[in-house]
Structures are given as C-alpha cells and as structure tokens.
Amino acid sequence: MRQRVPAARHERAISVIVEDANAWAGRQDAPLFLEVDRVQFADRLATVGPYLFFDLDQKAAAARARGVDVINLGIGDPDLPTPGPIVDALVAGVHDPATHRYPDYQGAMAFREAVAGFYARRFGVALDPRGEVLGLIGSKEGISHLTWAAVGPGDVVLVPEPAYPVYAVQARMAGAIVVPLPLTAARGFLPDLAAIPDDVWRQAKLLWINYPNNPTGAVADRAFLAEAVARCRQHDVVLASDLAYSEIGYEGYRAPSVLEVPGAREVAVEFFSLSKPYRMTGWRLAAAVGRADALAALSVVKTNTDSGQFTAIQLAGVRALEPDQDAAIAEAVAVYQRRRDLAVAALKAAGFDPPTPSATFYLWVPTPAGVSAAETAARVLDEAGVVLTPGSAYGAAGEGYVRLSLTAADVRLEEACQRIAGLRLA
Ligand SMILES: Cc1ncc(COP(=O)(O)O)c(C=O)c1O
Known part of the structure; x- marks a missing residue:
C-alpha cells in the first residue's frame, strides 16, 4: 500500500533540495536548478518532507538575517565541547x-x-x-x-x-x-x-x-x-x-x-x-x-x-x-540538571506546566489550552526569537506539546524563558 501525502509537502521537499543545490553551486544570482523538471526526482521523495531540523535551521537563519538575536533551543546538540x-x-x-x-x-x-x-x-x-x-x-x-x-x-x-x-x-x-x-x-x-x-x-x-x-x-x-x-x-x-x-x-x-x-x-x-x-x-x-x-x-x-x-x-x-571519561559525562549531566531545574521553574512561573524529566536534555512542554504546537512554536520564534520544536513535527500524537532542548548556556536559557514569559501565552 502506498502512503500518500499532500502535494504541498512534496513541493516543499523539492524546493528545499533546489535551494540547497543552488547554494552548493554558488549560484544565488542565476539559479542553476530552479527550472529543473520534477520528474527527475524519485517518487519516494513524495513520502517525506524536508528534514525537521534542516527546516528549523532555515527558519532560525531567516530570523537571524532579519537581525533577530535568535536563541536556538530546537535541536539537541550539546553546547559543551568534547572532553x-x-x-x-x-x-x-x-x-x-x-x-x-x-x-x-x-x-x-x-x-x-x-x-x-x-x-x-x-x-x-x-x-x-x-x-x-x-x-x-x-x-x-x-x-x-x-x-x-x-x-x-x-x-x-x-x-x-x-x-x-x-x-x-x-x-x-x-x-x-x-x-x-x-x-x-x-x-x-x-x-x-x-x-x-x-x-x-x-x-x-x-x-x-x-x-x-x-x-x-x-x-x-x-x-x-x-x-x-x-x-x-x-x-x-x-x-x-x-x-x-x-x-x-x-x-x-x-x-x-x-x-x-x-x-x-x-x-x-x-x-x-x-x-x-x-x-x-x-x-x-x-x-x-x-x-x-x-x-x-x-x-x-x-x-x-x-x-x-x-x-x-x-x-x-x-x-x-575508557572508564575515566565517566567523570566527563557526570560533569555535563550536572550542567543539564541545573539548566533543567532553572528552565522548569521559569516556565512554571510563566504559567506552563512542564514535567521534570529524569533523563535526556529535553523538556516536553504542554502548550497553552487551545493553542497548537505549531502556533506556539511560531509565536515563540516570531515574537521572542526563540526556536522550540513543535511536538506535531514528531507525528500527530506530538500535538499539544513543544520540545525545549537544554543544550544552550544557562544565561541564554534564562533569557529565552524570560522572553517566552513576556509573551504571556499561558
Ligand atoms: C533519539 C535519537 N536517536 C538518534 C539520534 C542520532 O544521533 P547520532 O548523532 O548518533 O546520529 C538522535 C539525535 O538527536 C536522537 O535524538
């Protein structure tokens, strides 16, 4: 059985690839691949959209280009250096x-x-x-x-x-x-x-x-x-x-x-x-x-x-x-734990109700009643310059949540929470 997705997603996937190919070819002025015939691409692309974090990166880059001081709490990419x-x-x-x-x-x-x-x-x-x-x-x-x-x-x-x-x-x-x-x-x-x-x-x-x-x-x-x-x-x-x-x-x-x-x-x-x-x-x-x-x-x-x-x-x-690097893991975990606690407290003070996770560096935050995940993430990015991941991007069952990653410096995380609180969403 073939799974079908709306054409719009297919077209989005193609346009991301085309933009990417143009960037790679260094041809922003006269794009090389813009008029490319879609039938050249495999059918299977119709079953997928652009990769979630590639898409989020593009949105964050666009906001940065508009001069926004973006705080990216979208992807789970440790900010601490490799030991x-x-x-x-x-x-x-x-x-x-x-x-x-x-x-x-x-x-x-x-x-x-x-x-x-x-x-x-x-x-x-x-x-x-x-x-x-x-x-x-x-x-x-x-x-x-x-x-x-x-x-x-x-x-x-x-x-x-x-x-x-x-x-x-x-x-x-x-x-x-x-x-x-x-x-x-x-x-x-x-x-x-x-x-x-x-x-x-x-x-x-x-x-x-x-x-x-x-x-x-x-x-x-x-x-x-x-x-x-x-x-x-x-x-x-x-x-x-x-x-x-x-x-x-x-x-x-x-x-x-x-x-x-x-x-x-x-x-x-x-x-x-x-x-x-x-x-x-x-x-x-x-x-x-x-x-x-x-x-x-x-x-x-x-x-x-x-x-x-x-x-x-x-x-x-x-x-x-090697066993001695267990200490490096413990050091990072202590940092994430501190950030987890500060972010949970700040979000609670702002009216959200995130559970406190006992593992991972993510907070899975319920969105305010009646506000979708996409809408919450879009408002938080557009009005507060903070990238969160809409839960619905992880499948329909993720609706009603946004994911916040703790992989940003404490001061940035604090500022992000303050900016979100300022929106008075919850
Ligand atoms: C659940 C899960 N599995 C796998 C990966 C991929 O990790 P890797 O860097 O090993 O490819 C990630 C990355 O975010 C992840 O969240």
Missing part, C-alpha cells in the same frame, strides 16, 4: 599513517572491543566484538540502514509517535507501512504493545523503541523492555532499541539496556551513540550491538553504501569509552 582527552586521542590518531587508509568495514576492532567493554561495565552485558558489535557513522546512519536491511514494500514498521523522525521517514522511503504507536502522558509515554492487533503484528517486521525518550524525556523500566522482547520474539519481529540518551540521567537515574533482558540478543539490535554522552555530535560515531543476524544484514547495506568512519575518530571513541 580534552578525546580530542587529544584524535590528534594522535591523525598523525598515525595507519589511520589514513580505508577503515575496517565492521568498525576498527579496538573500537568494537571498547564498545563491548563499555557494555560489560555499564550494563553487565557481554558482547562478542566479532559479530555482536558493528561500528557506525553515527546512529542516524545505522537507524536508516537497518530499516533498508529489514523492511521492504508492504512490510509494517511499528513506530512510536511522537518520535525521532528518522524511524518513520526511512521506513516510508523503503516503501514500508508505518503503524504509529501513540505515546501519551497517561501511559507514561510508553506504547501499549498489548493493544496492537494480531494481524498488525503478523505483518510487522520491525519495532522501534527509544528510552530514555526523545522528545518526551520519558524513561522505561526493565519490565517494559522485557515485554517488548517477549512480544517481538512471539511475532518474529526485529526489536530496534535506540539508546542515544542512556547516559543523560538525573539524580542517579541509570537507564537500562534492552540487552539486559535475558534472551534479548536473539531479538534486539541496540543503537549506542557517542554523540550525546561525550558531546561528539559532529564526530559521527556510534555502534549497533546485539542480534547478530540483524547486524549482518545491516552490514550488507552499509558496506555497499559507505566505507566506515575515519579510523582516527574511532580511536578517539576508544578513548571516550
């Missing part, structure tokens, strides 16, 4: 000519061993670096390529909603049918797996879960993870766990890995990223771990598509995963 020892390890790696050649397709063995070492130390999970760990160019890459490895036209992918957009977008591009699993405050933002009809389970090939959760900040306990493993085992579905925020927990909260559940490695692939814990978003380094046949399938797509991450970056990742 020094990790940077030093990269520099040393760059000077080693052995890193200058094509990387190992599965990821450098030292990196795979370091990931296995981290899982053993942090989660008590033993992984075989030769088959249960695969190096990635960031988890976004692995999430995308796992989808292409696991599903094709007509297959069902079970995707929580709201969610990180890549799960659904890649499934749609691969021709699969996305069945949204609504996450509601009433259920602690956990999907109701028992409510999924048997015939949907029968067509399903892939289930995504993501705890600690972006965008809601919710966490899942081992009982939920065990239920997900059991149901995926029962219905022969690949369970994909996105663990991007496992290390960002407050007041001692320690997120579990799905692989802690007995038998999970026969069902589940987990994505562990160095981006958020080690403030390495720009470096593009992550790993897929667990279910060996799914990693092998992912590796087929990957090795036919990319050639792995620069080995020097992987060696820096090895340094990051």
Whole structure:
C-alpha cells in the first residue's frame, strides 16, 4: 500500500533540495536548478518532507538575517565541547599513517572491543566484538540502514509517535507501512504493545523503541523492555532499541539496556551513540550491538553504501569509552540538571506546566489550552526569537506539546524563558 501525502509537502521537499543545490553551486544570482523538471526526482521523495531540523535551521537563519538575536533551543546538540582527552586521542590518531587508509568495514576492532567493554561495565552485558558489535557513522546512519536491511514494500514498521523522525521517514522511503504507536502522558509515554492487533503484528517486521525518550524525556523500566522482547520474539519481529540518551540521567537515574533482558540478543539490535554522552555530535560515531543476524544484514547495506568512519575518530571513541571519561559525562549531566531545574521553574512561573524529566536534555512542554504546537512554536520564534520544536513535527500524537532542548548556556536559557514569559501565552 502506498502512503500518500499532500502535494504541498512534496513541493516543499523539492524546493528545499533546489535551494540547497543552488547554494552548493554558488549560484544565488542565476539559479542553476530552479527550472529543473520534477520528474527527475524519485517518487519516494513524495513520502517525506524536508528534514525537521534542516527546516528549523532555515527558519532560525531567516530570523537571524532579519537581525533577530535568535536563541536556538530546537535541536539537541550539546553546547559543551568534547572532553580534552578525546580530542587529544584524535590528534594522535591523525598523525598515525595507519589511520589514513580505508577503515575496517565492521568498525576498527579496538573500537568494537571498547564498545563491548563499555557494555560489560555499564550494563553487565557481554558482547562478542566479532559479530555482536558493528561500528557506525553515527546512529542516524545505522537507524536508516537497518530499516533498508529489514523492511521492504508492504512490510509494517511499528513506530512510536511522537518520535525521532528518522524511524518513520526511512521506513516510508523503503516503501514500508508505518503503524504509529501513540505515546501519551497517561501511559507514561510508553506504547501499549498489548493493544496492537494480531494481524498488525503478523505483518510487522520491525519495532522501534527509544528510552530514555526523545522528545518526551520519558524513561522505561526493565519490565517494559522485557515485554517488548517477549512480544517481538512471539511475532518474529526485529526489536530496534535506540539508546542515544542512556547516559543523560538525573539524580542517579541509570537507564537500562534492552540487552539486559535475558534472551534479548536473539531479538534486539541496540543503537549506542557517542554523540550525546561525550558531546561528539559532529564526530559521527556510534555502534549497533546485539542480534547478530540483524547486524549482518545491516552490514550488507552499509558496506555497499559507505566505507566506515575515519579510523582516527574511532580511536578517539576508544578513548571516550575508557572508564575515566565517566567523570566527563557526570560533569555535563550536572550542567543539564541545573539548566533543567532553572528552565522548569521559569516556565512554571510563566504559567506552563512542564514535567521534570529524569533523563535526556529535553523538556516536553504542554502548550497553552487551545493553542497548537505549531502556533506556539511560531509565536515563540516570531515574537521572542526563540526556536522550540513543535511536538506535531514528531507525528500527530506530538500535538499539544513543544520540545525545549537544554543544550544552550544557562544565561541564554534564562533569557529565552524570560522572553517566552513576556509573551504571556499561558
Ligand atoms: C533519539 C535519537 N536517536 C538518534 C539520534 C542520532 O544521533 P547520532 O548523532 O548518533 O546520529 C538522535 C539525535 O538527536 C536522537 O535524538
């Protein structure tokens, strides 16, 4: 079954690509690609819009160009620098000519061993670096390529909603049918797996879960993870766990890995990223771990598509995963916790009612009664110069919320909250 979207979205996607191509070609004056015939582009673009954060970046840039002092609390991109020892390890790696050649397709063995070492130390999970760990160019890459490895036209992918957009977008591009699993405050933002009809389970090939959760900040306990493993085992579905925020927990909260559940490695692939814990978003380094046949399938797509991450970056990742860097994570978490508390207090004083998350660096803020997510985000940007992400951009079930990221300096965050309070929206 083809999923259809309104033509306007298609046209928006095309126009973003065209603008991008023109910028790349440095031809703002006489655009090279403006009159391009749409039929040159693949049909699958009709199933996707522009990437959410690309779109938000464009809006923020437009406001900046109008002279607005924009405070961007849209994207979750740590403002703190990567810890020094990790940077030093990269520099040393760059000077080693052995890193200058094509990387190992599965990821450098030292990196795979370091990931296995981290899982053993942090989660008590033993992984075989030769088959249960695969190096990635960031988890976004692995999430995308796992989808292409696991599903094709007509297959069902079970995707929580709201969610990180890549799960659904890649499934749609691969021709699969996305069945949204609504996450509601009433259920602690956990999907109701028992409510999924048997015939949907029968067509399903892939289930995504993501705890600690972006965008809601919710966490899942081992009982939920065990239920997900059991149901995926029962219905022969690949369970994909996105663990991007496992290390960002407050007041001692320690997120579990799905692989802690007995038998999970026969069902589940987990994505562990160095981006958020080690403030390495720009470096593009992550790993897929667990279910060996799914990693092998992912590796087929990957090795036919990319050639792995620069080995020097992987060696820096090895340094990051050493136990002494736990202190660097703790340092950043303390900063986010302080910001979380100041932002929650300031928003409450302004009449909003954000829950206090025990993990992630996001606040999932209910919009004022009767005001949509898009309207709230648009007013906050246009009238206060603050970028928030409208919850509806994470799927229809995200309506009624905006997401605020704590990855801006305290003073900027305080100022953003003051500006939002000044709008008297709530
Ligand atoms: C839930 C989630 N998964 C994956 C990613 C991608 O992270 P990476 O930098 O490893 O590609 C993000 C980035 O924001 C995210 O929020």
